[in-house]
Amino acid sequence: MSDADVIIAGGGLVGASLALALGGTGRRVAVVEPLAPSAEAQPSFDDRQTALAPTSRRFLEALGLWEALQDEAGPITEIHVSDRGGFGFTRLTAAAEGLPALGHVVPNRALGAVLGPALAEAEHVSLYCPAEVAGVRRLRDRVEVSLSGEGAPATMSAPLLVVADGMRSATREAIGVGLRERPYGQTAIIANLRTEYPLRGRAFERFTPDGPLAVLPLADDAASLVWTLPGEQADAVAALPEPEFLARLQQAFGWRLGRLQAVGERHCYPLTAVIAERFSAERAAIIGNAAHALHPVAGQGLNLALRDVAALAELIAEPGDPGDAERLARFERERRGDYRRTFVFTDGLVRLFSNRWPPLALLRNVGLTALDLVPPARRFLLQQATGRAGRLPRLSRGLPLAREAP
Structure with missing residues (x-):
């Protein structure tokens, strides 16, 4: 007999969300995580901010977590998109689309503060932390994993192993699934800002010759900055004294928010497009x-990951073997389609706005202006941006899982 129905390698934001989603299904879940949510080195719950799409908010509502988060969530009611040096711009508003918000900006640490206690109290969920998967052996009807870590059993088995331990996943490598990478040659500078004029729900996406620059509203009238620059340039700019950094940023962003008054601690994250060779393998799913x-x-990124969670939880909740090959093939097909749509959207924006060829720049600015004038085109863009393209799993629609496992 197996020790659990599902073993989740990784108890960060994604792995913990899946465990909580399965809490009411009757499935026995084991979560293996090397770092506690409060640990300084925990990448899922660091000082970054996350922009949650409406589908992710509904997912968290379905899990009963949103109420504890909403006071720290800054609603996005308007998105202003512009091309530096060009005449084109467009505004996307929640009111025009009949939505209460186009998204919410939530601190990662707030997510950790909610997910950690919920995971510790979840029904049918066992958390092994600090512990990690040291080896994987796949048998005909189950996966057997060897564990290392204080308080963890030496081995554990389950019909399904879920790989959720991050980009450099040792567990994914252990099951023989490789990774394809394409560096963008860009680095994102992440920091919090204080501006002369409060954002009041407005988000700004400004495309510059060096890369996109986003300013997002936070719940306390501060702003979250994501400034993308070429790698070496980003490191040098991030290290500037605060007045010089703010002057460079002001030049790139402009004066729509008045004078940029203060910036918090700056962190740099090199950007790479990554995709696993497969999203499933024998008795394993990768999310x-x-x-x-x-x-x-x-x-x-996170919105796509939470749709992974919602889709996989829906399949696991169905009666029968959670690691069945046909079930995993359905998961692979569905998630591959969602990934392709989302990647084409995000990568296409980067490529389109990074090209400074004058005829293309003109067409780009005409297109931005046209979005303001053509509602169907604007709604198509919003469907992609808010995660509503394609089939949505039940949890992403705010609905409970339809069935319970026997």
Whole structure:
């Protein structure tokens, strides 16, 4: 007999979300995580901010977590998109689309503060932390993993192993699934800002010759900055004294928010497009950053990962063997389609706005202006940006899982 129905390698934001999603299904879940949510080195719950699409908010509502997060969530009610040096711009508003918000910006640490206690109390969920998967052996009807870590059993088995331990996943490598990478040659500078004029729900996406620059509203009237620059340039700019850094940023962003008054601690993250060779293998599913990583230009990374979680939870909740080959093939097909749509959208934006060829720049600015004048085109863009393209799993629609496992 197996020790669990599902073993999740990785208890960060994605792995913990899956465990909580399965809490009411009757499935026995084991989560293996080397770092506690409060640990300084925990990458899922660091000082970054995450832009949650409406589908992700509904997912968290379905899990009963949103109420504890909403006071720290800054709503995005308007997105202003512009091309530096060009005449084109467009505004996307929640009111025009009949939505309460186009998204919410939430601190990663706030997500950790909610997910950690919920995971510790979840029904049918066992958390092994600090512990990690040291080896994987796949048998006909189950996966056997060897564990290392204080308080963890030496081995554990389950019909399904879920790989959710990040981009450099040792577990993914252990099951023989490789990774394809394409560096963008860009680095994102992440920091919090204080501006002369409060954002009041407005988000700004400004495309510059060096890369996209986003300013997002936070719940306390501060702003979150994501400034993309060529790698070496980004490191040098991030290290500037605060007045010089703010002057460079002011030149790149402009004066729509008045004078940029203060900036917090700056962190640099090199950007690489990543995709696993497969999203499933025999008795295994791969989700989150272990499966894919995107350019942050449209804030799609975590939203795509939570749709991974919602889709996989829906399949696991069905009666029968959670690691069945046909079930995993369905997961692979569905997630591959969602990934392709999302990657084409985000990568296409980077390529389109990085090309400074004058005829293309003119067409780009005409296109931005046309978005303001052509509602169907604007709604198509918003469908991609808010995660509503394609079939949505039940949890991403705010609905409970339809069935319970026997």
